[in-house]
Amino acid sequence: MLVMRPAQLSDLAEVQRLAADSPVGVTSLPDDAGRLGDKILASEASFAAEVSFNGEESYFFVLEDTLSRRLLGCSGIVASAGYSEPFYSFRNETFVHASRELKIHNKIHALSLCHDLTGNSLLTSFYVQRELVDSPYAELNSRARLMFMAAHPERFADAVVVEIVGDSDENGDAPFWDAIGRNFFDLTYAEAERLCGLKSRTFLAELMPHYPIYVPLLPDEAQEAMGLVHPRAQVTFDILMRDGFETDHYIDIFDGGPTLHARTSGIRSIAQSQVVAVSLVAVDGVPAGAGRLYLVSNDQLQDFRGVVAELDWAPGRDVVLTAEVAEVLGVGEGDSVRLVAV
Structure with missing residues (x-):
């Protein structure tokens, strides 16, 4: 993994x-x-x-x-x-060079250091x-x-x-x-x-x-x-x-x-990630019905971890993780993880 x-x-x-x-x-x-x-x-x-x-x-x-x-x-x-x-x-800018007398009106693309x-x-x-x-x-x-x-x-x-x-x-x-x-x-x-x-x-x-x-x-x-x-x-x-x-x-x-x-x-x-409770950790294999890939992370600081996992999850429900994913993330029953779809 x-x-x-x-x-x-x-x-x-x-x-x-x-x-x-x-x-x-x-x-x-x-x-x-x-x-x-x-x-x-x-x-x-x-x-x-x-x-x-x-x-x-x-x-x-x-x-x-x-x-x-x-x-x-x-x-x-x-x-x-x-x-x-x-x-x-370099900032992309447009300068206007115009002369009413000569009836000239030009927009010139320029780059300015900023x-x-x-x-x-x-x-x-x-x-x-x-x-x-x-x-x-x-x-x-x-x-x-x-x-x-x-x-x-x-x-x-x-x-x-x-x-x-x-x-x-x-x-x-x-x-x-x-x-x-x-x-x-x-x-x-x-x-x-x-x-x-x-x-x-x-x-x-x-x-x-x-x-x-x-x-x-x-x-x-x-x-x-x-x-x-x-x-x-x-x-x-x-x-x-x-x-x-x-x-x-x-x-x-x-x-x-x-x-x-x-x-x-x-x-x-950031906007679409959701914090979800871990209700059960499967002993082995992929939880039944899994079929969509998610990015899954814990919300820790020095022990931050993120993985890709195939999950059977829908909004409003707790998430079921395999034992391997839970171990890598350092989470267990009752903890929470952050999810966002791949």
């Missing part, structure tokens, strides 16, 4: 293996043991902290095979984007092994962290954003970066993203142009790359769009990938 749980420092070697295979642009998963170790330690401290509002906390989860103890995925949440440093994006999204909660670090991309476990890896947010709303903002990795080729070259960023830094896109993963995006972002960039002046390849999704990021894009996220008026400053946005209360994994 695969279970989503908080990462532990003992997971470091496995997490680095996942990071090494993650696509260029996932700067929150650098292939560096020191940075990843700091990330896990910060997460452990956040899970252990008493929190009454969203601050500098970050939460990092892993997807584990309970039999082999091998990690097959990971994902994270930053409670407040830009809490310690500005969170930069940190409008600072303070929103941020979904980060999504990775799932390729054999799981088209499985319910990809949903578990993405949506269970939202179920965690539903269980602990005081820890997060009332809006959530996520940067989706944008267009780049197998050599790590990105048309959008080549048209803009590379003019200010003597770095390839892959080199810039690696540097940001090891250090910070802010110091590069602060050297980007702070005046509007007129999109019609960019090469066609760069314009076409705006809002495009990297093929390996398509899975998380699709899951989040189904969950109620929308492409907002912002794109990534390096590769032009889309930035998704949603009100926390409107995300389906």
